[in-house]
Amino acid sequence: MPNMNNQITLKGIGVSKGIAIGPIKVVTEISEVNKVKTGDIVVTNNNSPLYSRAFLKAAAIISERGGMLCHLAIVAREFDKPCILDVKNATKLLKNTMTVEVNGSNGEIYVK
């Protein structure tokens, strides 16, 4: 259960279950993939397989795009990592200085 003291910041479609807490890493350019550390919450606007290394290291994935059956959703379920898609303006609203809790079941993101 999410901590009710946390503010619900954003909501999208929860496509892969699970809860993860970690620092935000916004990845909108391929050059940023190498900056992702194990345990980061990757936030992107690009679901390309070229970002696979970022997704591999991430504790959870948030994307501005995609739906229940898109490729990234299926990949996230394979990784067994929480994933929330179709989060409007996520790459602008979530900053690298933030730590968030991601709930892949209900699609909610809380800033800690």
Place this chain on the structure above:
Amino acid sequence: MVLTAKFMSNETNIELQTLCKTIGEHLAILHKGDTVSALWPFIITELEFYAGEEFIKKLFYAITELKNKGHSIEEIAQLFSNPSKIAQYFCLFHSAKCLKLDERKQLALDLIDCIHYYRKDPFCTNKSNVLNEKIVNKAILNAQLSVNSNEISTANKISALTLMYLEIVYPTIMRLGHEFHGPYKQENNFITIKEFYDLKSEFMPLSKEFPFKNIIIVEKTEEPTQLDFFNHLIYMPKRSASAIFIDSKQATQKEAEEALQKIEWALTLISSMHANCTKKEWLKSASNNLFYSIKKLSDKLNCDWKPAHSLMDKIENQEFNINLDKIIKFQNTHSQQELQNITTESFLSIFRD
């Protein structure tokens, strides 16, 4: 299934109606919210724009000729190797309008029959892709599974990375490279088999860097997995045990971890190479891969499986002129139910005059 006089009329038979409804339902979910590749229910991809008609004509000719030469639908089905590949051909079916109405219907019904050779339920109406007993490899189904959480995690990562790799090598036509099937009931649990094959595509130079030809992952779950007509994994419950086969040999945990490292390294390299690939190169590779998928049918007829040179010229010279912005706006202003109805109707129109 042979067309009867009834089906040759303007009526659409029940199997074709189910097909169109199934496609409408799944593609509406798939494309709602996915705003770049989403061209449905219009031309689904640039690949169809360039290669759709030629491929559908070749597919129709091959199946018809094989039947004329006395081959049964079971024999023809075996030449496709897996059912989801056949299902994926329906994504190109707006191009079937280049055929006569009866030909379109016959091709669709033949493809459904081919899928039925493999699947108990060709449309996966129960959200399962259970293959017929004669198709399933019993040794794989009954493989010794490990309950070690590290081994399960390694298998998950290999599966996810291989899926991402397939998205690069077989863009938009990924079912040419994998078949997820199950769930198969086993005592109080369920077994799902994830087969990745043809991982080294003859026509995608990037794939030379991929270390393996085929990978099979067997997973045990307490709840059933869910799969759809196009082999999308809709629901993946928590795995309680798994096994991994690499190039047809069951891997130890050490071998699986080494394989994971090799795949990760190859994917990094392939990703950087892919970033330098032009769209025309990508489309030519994708076209070749599409036609290569029916090579066994062409071989049986002693025909050349390759696409015509004119197709490569078309890719080289013709502009893809679909207004993507207009389509995205259309999708964003319609509900999923509306998109489903529109897609279903769009497909039904293929089977009407």
